[in-house]
Amino acid sequence: xxxxxxxxxxxxxxxxxxxxxxxxxxxxxxxxxxxxxxxxxxxxxxxxxxxxxxxxxxxxxxxxxxxxxxxxxxxxxxxxxxxxxxxxxxxxxxxxxxxxxxxxxxxxxxxxxxxxxxxxxxxxxxxxxxxxxxxxxxxxxxxxxxx
Amino acid sequence: xxxxxxxxxxxxxxxxxxxxxxxxxxxxxxxxxxxxxxxxxxxxxxxxxxxxxxxxxxxxxxxxxxxxxxxxxxxxxxxxxxxxxxxxxxxxxxxxxxxxxxxxxxxxxxxxxxxxxxxxxxxxxxxxxxxxxxxxxxxxxxxxxxxxxxxxxxxxxxxxxxxxxxxxxxxxxxxxxxxxxxxxxxxxxxxxx
Numbered sequence: 001x002x003x004x005x006x007x008x009x010x011x012x013x014x015x016x017x018x019x020x021x022x023x024x025x026x027x028x029x030x031x032x033x034x035x036x037x038x039x040x041x042x043x044x045x046x047x048x049x050x051x052x053x054x055x056x057x058x059x060x061x062x063x064x065x066x067x068x069x070x071x072x073x074x075x076x077x078x079x080x081x082x083x084x085x086x087x088x089x090x091x092x093x094x095x096x097x098x099x100x101x102x103x104x105x106x107x108x109x110x111x112x113x114x115x116x117x118x119x120x121x122x123x124x125x126x127x128x129x130x131x132x133x134x135x136x137x138x139x140x141x142x143x144x145x146x147x
Numbered sequence: 148x149x150x151x152x153x154x155x156x157x158x159x160x161x162x163x164x165x166x167x168x169x170x171x172x173x174x175x176x177x178x179x180x181x182x183x184x185x186x187x188x189x190x191x192x193x194x195x196x197x198x199x200x201x202x203x204x205x206x207x208x209x210x211x212x213x214x215x216x217x218x219x220x221x222x223x224x225x226x227x228x229x230x231x232x233x234x235x236x237x238x239x240x241x242x243x244x245x246x247x248x249x250x251x252x253x254x255x256x257x258x259x260x261x262x263x264x265x266x267x268x269x270x271x272x273x274x275x276x277x278x279x280x281x282x283x284x285x286x287x288x289x290x291x292x293x294x295x296x297x298x299x300x301x302x303x304x305x306x307x308x309x310x311x312x313x314x315x316x317x318x319x320x321x322x323x324x325x326x327x328x329x330x331x332x333x334x335x336x337x338x339x340x
Contacts, residue, residue: 087204095329
């Protein structure tokens, strides 16, 4: 009986170590599995749209003019956010109608288009293809505090 | 009336078994409702491939654009397809003064926690007691989801009717994903059942 307990404990430890090795969090029912974004160092951030309301939000009472990010806050978001799977971003994370967007230049020469929403979810498109989905639970500056 | 085997899989020629145990998250003892989603991808194959990932999330059924129905999880298992619940009382104008006071401090996490503590139908169906149906459909460049196809709506109508009859789900307990949690309002907005 004790032997079986040790085997189960060892298997559990091995599983958690395997999870830790890829640097990703385990995730839970309401928090997605978060993986390091591995983005290069940022050279420049340009904000093109701020305090925007998504065209998908048809409720006229919803206002987004209070959601305005500074360049510093965008830099912090991109630096602190982790990558989430697209399915998790759609199923687990809250969608917000309020967003900001713009361009980011990385020190390795790459250029990306970013979008960040009020509920700390974002995306980054580098070239063609699917964007990278981002989530920054640690971003708690005033604009990310709710309406 | 659907025939459901002891593994929780539907036995019917219209439903193709494509069970991915990786998206199953523990026993579902009771089914209170159905939540209709759109995947965000353009093919069923992209969803089925993603379900092979051990940490993947998905729903119980997946309906391809041509109307093909796949069952991707057992009906006796939960899947994490809903996200944080919105307060149902707010949408139905029946919140108590205590609930209204609590809702004045905006916190989706706290709101969800209070909702989960209730029993359906006082709250919306949640991961623990709802069946998720995914309709294959991508978000377009403008952010809106593509329209659900006629073939998908035919299959959805049949599946919702059969599941409702078999499991005793009231018509009032079938929702689009953005009705129950904070999601892009265009998700499944063209779904009809």
